[in-house]
Structure formats: structure tokens, C-alpha cells
């Protein structure tokens with residue numbers, strides 16, 4: 386049995402748990418608890434340990450989907466979680482107050498992992514808030530020279546999350562269909 | 564971390580490195596050569612000034628390139644020279660070798676080694692000839708313009724497609740690969756976007772942006788209005804009703820673009836499509852696997868940023884092409900060749916992405932100098948392919 390993992394990360398309430406659920410074979414194992422003071426205004430449940438989902442490919446291969454807890458008090462777990470990971474799916478939300486600084490914060494927090502693999506960015510909740518535009522996210526990253534895929538996604542929609550994962554795989558190996 | 568390097572590597576030099584000079588090359592091109600020599604040629608060669616060099620490389624495509632060549636030969640009638648150019652040249656002179664750009668690294672090494680073996684005092688006998696070196700991978704198929712499309716075996720493996728066969732036909736067409744050396748075949752790969760609703764929509768968009776107005780395109784088709792306020796195109800028809808007008812040329816000959824006063828609002832029977840997605844789709848419909856007129860198939864293509872694939876029609880192999888161009892510019896033909904896919908998929912994707920200004924031809928001289936390396940094969944390629952199939956094929960039953 387070979388095991389692989391893909392990491393989902395991003396700030397509180399951007400849709401990490403939902404995204405994992407959208408593509409997982411199993412009901413995601415959720416460690417949500419009633420939201421603490423920090424997040425209570427936003428939604429009823431927030432993840433306190435990590436999310437877990439699974440895609441089994443035949444009998445021999447398993448892709449584990451791990452979601453980091455969004456709250457910063459859990460950031461000690463991030464580095465451990467990424468070890469041996471295929472790549473990073475970073476979700477940011479247009480409905481949060483400052484998605485650019487969220488994006489920069491997470492790209493920085495995972496920079497060692499990203500340097501070894503690849504990252505893709507999904508911007509959620511663009512239906513709730515039109516601004517900023519995707520173009521603006523790209524402008525934010527213009528200086529770093531990397532052409533990271535940034536897609537508009539709805540974490541509840543399987544096709545959106547699937548395409549995000551596809552972009553991650555193609556970024557690592559554009560020839561993977563050959 | 565999990566990608567295996569399959570790069571051309573030369574053995575460590577057994578003697579001092581061969582000195583090469585670059586003529587008619589700008590700073591970027593020189594740097595590219597410097598990096599190439601130190602990284603992929605294991606420091607067997609170094610870049611120096613002409614006066615202290617043993618072999619010269621001259622870029623015929625630089626400004627006054629032919630003249631530079633002539634002057635060089637006046638200065639040094641017998642000096643070993645490597646000429647490079649995008650266009651093929653026949654050269655009848657044993658001191659002058661020609662390598663076509665973008666330069667395949669193996670070709671450049673072969674040319675340098677050929678010259679080197681003729682240098683006075685060359686001890687080439689006891690040093691290994693480059694191509695017998697087991698560390699040079701010359702069995703790897705050369706990508707790019709050298710491959711004749713007719714003899715190329717195109718990948719038959721198909722990842723579960725996001726498209727049905729009939730959808731694929733509408734968006735990508737069925738044209739076979741062309742032989743780029745055949746002018747007749749070459750003519751068939753082009754279309755003129757201006758003759759289609761695609762071009763008209765692009766024109767309307769420019770106008771709408773410039774004057775900050777909604778614009779209607781009045782023609783034989785159902786009413787279409789482009790509104791930058793909502794960032795949408797409003798169409799009082801279904802896609803099926805609209806499509807015939809998008810695939811035929813010259814429906815746009817007698818058309819008016821009518822600006823609207825401020826405060827325009829869409830009619831109640833109209834459906835709004837996101838602007839970019841709409842133009843993207845019109846371009847696919849019009850191009851059907853062809854290229855906008857004037858597109859150069861040997862010129863490397865850059866991608867400004869990834870298309871927002873979640874909100875666009877995703878044609879087969881589009882993601883692979885985007886990922887490849889995001890790594891490094893590559894020509895359209897080279898792209899089809901290294902990905903081992905029919906050219907029409909590359910052409911279709913280019914046409915759509917070009918219509919929304921995400922891709923274009925590179926203009927810097929350095930981008931056409933050296934052929935990009937082969938794709939680095941990930942050790943997990945097989946797994947990735949299976950995961951891809953799963954993601955496209957739907958969820959497994961619990």
C-alpha cells in the first residue's frame with residue numbers, strides 16, 4: 386500500500402473542511418468544535434485539530450487529504466503535517482477582510498514546503514464578494530516571478546476543487562498524461 | 564523533491580574548458596549561455612570575449628546579423644564559427660556550422676565538440692567524444708521543429724476527458740497535424756478572428772472599456788449586449804441558438820456597434836454570461852483548432868497568468884499546456900511535441916487564451932535562443948494520472 390497526501394490550508398472559514406468533503410471518498414473526519422470567541426461571529430463550527438479525507442485508488446494507493454486548522458493558535462502543526470506531501474492547496478476567501486495579507490501570510494508560513502513542491506490557490510466566496518478580482522491576486526504575486534495557478538472556486542462544488550487539484554498535479558508534472 | 568532529473572550532463576572536463584565567444588547577442592542571451600555552460604555542460608565550456616576565444620557563436624537574427632557574419636569572416640577567415648538562426652541556413656564551409664534556434668542543447672554541444680576536435684593541439688583522442696558519453700541522453704526524442712508530424716506517434720492514452728466527443732469536435736475540431744515545412748498545409752491552420760463574432764466582441768469590449776459604456780452588437784443574430792458594469796455579455800438566446808453565428812465567418816460584415824446611455828439594464832429575457840468566459844468560448848467556436856492569422860508557430864509562447872479554468876470551457880490538455888508555458892515559454896509546435904498531443908489542442912487553447920490576452924508570442928531574443936529542456940518526469944506520474952482519472956470520472960461509491 387502506498388500512501389500520499391495533499392495538504393489544504395488557509396485562514397478560518399474559507400472552506401477547507403468543505404473542499405475536502407467535496408472530493409473525499411469518505412465522509413470527512415471533522416474535528417470541529419463550537420467556535421471560540423475569535424471565530425464565533427463567522428459560523429457555527431471551526432476545525433480545531435485537522436480535517437481528514439481520503440481518495441482510494443484501487444487497492445494499492447491512497448491519497449490522504451489533510452486540512453490544517455484555520456486558527457493561528459494551531460500553526461505548530463502545519464510543518465509536521467506537510468512532511469512528504471504532494472503539494473499545497475491554499476484557500477483564501479474574498480469575503481474575509483484582507484485576503485491579500487491572508488495569502489501572503491500562508492505562502493510565507495509554508496514557504497519551505499512550497500519550495501519543495503508546488504502550490505495552487507483557490508479564492509472562495511467570490512459569489513459573496515466580487516472584490517478583489519482574480520487579476521488583483523495575480524498582481525500581488527507579480528514580483529515573486531512564480532506563475533501560481535489562482536482559480537475562483539466554490540468549496541462546495543466538486544468540479545472546482547477537482548480542477549484545483551488537477552492544476553496542482555500539472556504544475557508538478559505537465560507531462561503527466563503522456 | 565519527487566521529480567527525477569533527466570537532464571543532459573557532460574562529464575567533468577579533463578582539461579581546461581573550451582573558450583567560446585558570443586557575437587550579436589545581448590546581455591540576457593549571454594547570461595543564458597553562461598548558465599547553460601555551467602549547469603548543463605558541466606563547465607566544459609566558458610564564455611569569453613572574442614579575442615581570447617577558441618570558437619565563436621554568432622546570432623544571425625541579431626540586428627545586422629548577416630553583416631556581422633561577413634565582418635567576422637573578414638577578421639578571421641578560418642576561425643571556427645557556429646551560426647544560429649530561427650530560419651534554416653545551408654552553409655558550405657567546413658569552419659562554419661549551423662544550428663537552428665531554439666537551439667537543442669545536444670546540437671550545440673555536438674557543434675562545439677566538432678569544432679573542438681579540429682582545434683590545433685586538440686587532445687580529443689583521449690578525451691571522450693561527447694555523444695558516446697553515457698551520461699548524455701541522446702536517445703531522448705528531440706522535441707521541436709525537427710520532428711516530422713507525420714512520423715510522430717501521438718499519445719493514445721486519454722485521461723478521462725471533461726468533454727464529450729461531440730463537444731470536443733465543436734471546440735477543437737478534427738484537423739490533423741500539419742507538416743510545418745509544407746506551405747499549403749500551413750495555410751489551413753489559420754483563421755481571422757475579425758471575420759467572426761469573436762473579433763467583433765473583442766472590438767466591442769475595447770470600445771466599452773474605453774468609453775465606459777454598454778455596447779450592443781446588432782447583426783443577424785439575437786440581441787447581444789456587452790456590459791462592463793456587470794462584467795457580462797447579455798444574450799437574448801440560448802447557446803444553441805447563438806452558436807451558428809459564431810462558427811461562420813463574415814456574419815459580421817454588416818454590423819453596428821451601438822453604445823448605450825448610462826443606466827442601461829439588460830432585458831428580462833436575456834441571460835448574462837461572464838465576459839471573459841464568453842469571449843473564450845467564442846474563440847474556441849471560431850478557431851476550431853486553428854490559430855489567429857499571423858501567429859508564428861516556431862516563436863515561443865508566454866503565458867501571462869493561468870486562465871481561470873473553473874469558470875471556462877476546459878478543452879483537452881489545456882491544463883497541461885498552461886502548466887508548461889507557466890514554467891517557460893515554448894513554441895506551439897514544440898508544445899504539441901513535448902506533450903505528445905495533436906497540434907489542434909495547442910492551437911485551440913492558444914486561440915482562446917489569446918482572445919482574452921493571457922498568452923502571446925515572446926519578443927525577447929533570449930526566449931528563442933535555447934530550446935527548453937524536456938519535461939522533468941515526476942516519479943509519481945503514474946499515480947497522478949490515476950488521480951486525474953478519478954477526479955474526472957466522478958466519486959467512487961461508498
Ligand SMILES: Nc1nc2c(ncn2[C@@H]2O[C@H](COP(=O)(O)OP(=O)(O)OP(=O)(O)O)[C@@H](O)[C@H]2O)c(=O)[nH]1
Pocket residue numbers: 396397398399400401402403404424428430431432433454455456509510511512513538539540541
Ligand atoms: N457562498 C459561498 N460559501 C462557501 C464557499 N466556499 C465555502 N463556503 C461555505 O463557507 C463555510 C465555511 O466553510 P468551512 O469548510 O467550514 O471552512 P473551514 O476553512 O474549514 O473553516 P475553519 O475550520 O474554521 O478554519 C461553509 O458554510 C461553506 O459551505 C463559496 O465559494 N461561496
Ligand SMILES: [Mg+2]
Pocket residue numbers: 401402403431432436
Ligand atoms: Mg474546517
